[in-house]
Amino acid sequence: MFGNMRVCSRWRIFLFCLPMIFFVPHMLSVLKLQEDLAAQDLHREKPKKFNHLVLGPAAGVGLSDRLQCEGPRALNKTEFSTFSKNSKYGDQISFVTVFTIYNSSVDEQSNRKLIDLVTVGNKSYNKVERSLATLDVFINFIQATMPQSNVIILTEPSSELPVHRNRVTIHSIQGEYSRDKLMLQRITSYIAFLEARLEEHSLGRGQVNHYIFTDSDMAIVGDLGQFFHEYPNFHLALTFRNNKEQPLNSGFIAVRGTVEGMTRAKAFLVEVLKVYTSKYMKASRMLGDQLALAWVVKSQHSFDARMFTKKQPFLHEIGATSVLFLPCAIYNWTPPEGAGQFHGMPLDVKVVHFKGSRKRLMLEAWNFLSSSSDSDVSNMLCLILKSGRTKYDF
Secondary structure, rough: HHHHHHHHHHHHHHHHHHHHHHHHHHHHHHHHOOOOOOHHHHOOOOOOOOOOOOOOOOOOOOOOOOOEEEOOOOOOOOOOOOOOOOOOOOOHHHHHEOOOOOOOOOHHHHHOOOOOEEEEOOOOHHHHHHHHHHHHHHHHHHHOOOOOOEEEEEEEEEEEEEEOOOEEEEOOOOOOOHHHHHHHHHHHHHHHHHHHHHHHOOOOOOOOOEEEEEOEEEEEEOOOHHHHHHOOOOEEEEEEOOOOOOOEEEEEEOOOHHHHHHHHHOOOOOOOOHHHHHHHHHHHHOOHHHHHHHHHHHOOOOOHHHHHHOOEEEEEOOOOEEEEEHHHHOOOOHHHHHHHHHOOEEEOOEEOOHHHHHHHHHHHHHHHHHHHOOHHHHHHHHHHHHOOOOOOOO
């Protein structure tokens, strides 16, 4: 009997080990494949970035309502082919942006990773100077397009920004300005800024001044007083695109400067902040604010998301806030997506957004415009359109 038990025990061991004979070599081969793929990723070259402008084909060829280019020269004219000295709409508008400097030069030097200078025109910039140069060009475009407007820079109290320009003020707001929390801080800063303006009005010191909150990598190339004039009842304006997951871009938010407008806009942004912190903190470095914006808008039962596929502005009540939705194709046109998604550049484009790796192109565009004898905005826009798909070294 004991002999039979030993035989059974051996069979159990054999049957238990038999799958391992096939499984272990398979697992080893899978692990080896993963190691090989990881090694390939380490040695794979990153996409090449160019340190000079690279002109490519311009999208929108043959479309009558799109910019037509021959090299960097425009064959037709945009609505704003030259900058006007005064807005024809008369509303006082201030541009507000959140900006801080990330000076990582000490760490980079300790790791022996010195950054080469980047030259645009006759100026060279290190990493910190590039960021400041982008801010400077942001201001240049505003002062050329809407010279009666003010620029307000929201930043951390410890920041000492070397920005000394007419009609430019720096407003300190306490908060968390780290890279991982900057998008969250941006919404928080907007709310704090509106609270301060409402406090001024309550003390009888405020005056009607509309506000446009924008990223500092935007070029204002058209008068933005128009939609405040044409849509007198909205409280807050957002820009939309035909993108199912991210239909709203947070880089452009306009607020009507009346007490009611700022109060309703503030309440809307507070709701966005709540959704942001409760649902999208994992995306706090990027996209979290845009996902939160979309959630707040789409959660309104009466809202039809199919409106985002249209090309025209539209109004909708989101809670107690009257929101004006403006098409990105005009008010937030981006070179990488815009050249394909919108089949070229509309002739009535008013804002160009140099997202991602296109910061250098923003500086190149201003250098082209300021050094040109005729200062033709349409020619500059051709330069942007034909260079927008290229990744540059900023």
